[in-house]
Amino acid sequence: MLRRGDIAMERLTGKRAMVIDFTGPEEVTCRFSDGRLEDRFIFELDLARPTVWDSVFSLLKNPFGSEVAKKRPAAATATPRPRLARQTAGTTP
Numbered sequence: 001m002l003r004r005g006d007i008a009m010e011r012l013t014g015k016r017a018m019v020i021d022f023t024g025p026e027e028v029t030c031r032f033s034d035g036r037l038e039d040r041f042i043f044e045l046d047l048a049r050p051t052v053w054d055s056v057f058s059l060l061k062n063p064f065g066s067e068v069a070k071k072r073p074a075a076a077t078a079t080p081r082p083r084l085a086r087q088t089a090g091t092t093p
Contacts, residue, residue, distance in 0.1 A: 002028060008045040016048050 002008055006019045008030065017030035020037065027039050 002042065002045060002047065007048040009048040010040070011044055011046050017045070019045075 002019050004019055004021065007016055008019055008028075009016050015032060017032045017038075017040075019028050020031050021029045023029050023039055026042050028042060028045065029037055030040050030045070031037050
């Protein structure tokens with residue numbers, strides 16, 4: 001069953017879309033990757049299933065992503081930023 005915010009796939013074209021709203025008992029409003037909003041019947045859509053490649057990439061990304069987060073420098077508030085010089089109203093450049 002589709003819910004708001006789910007990623008669905010058109011059965012005919014294979015394009016992915018996000019479910020935005022239910023316009024009726026059998027219709028949903030979807031936003032496609034190119035930005036257009038269109039109404040679709042529920043039977044035209046299917047929940048997008050993750051592919052094998054999605055699983056492989058997520059497994060590879062997680063160990064490296066956690067190491068990168070540990071190596072990030074401290075917050076920028078530790079070193080003060082230099083102030084920019086401002087012109088006063090009476091002076092000209």
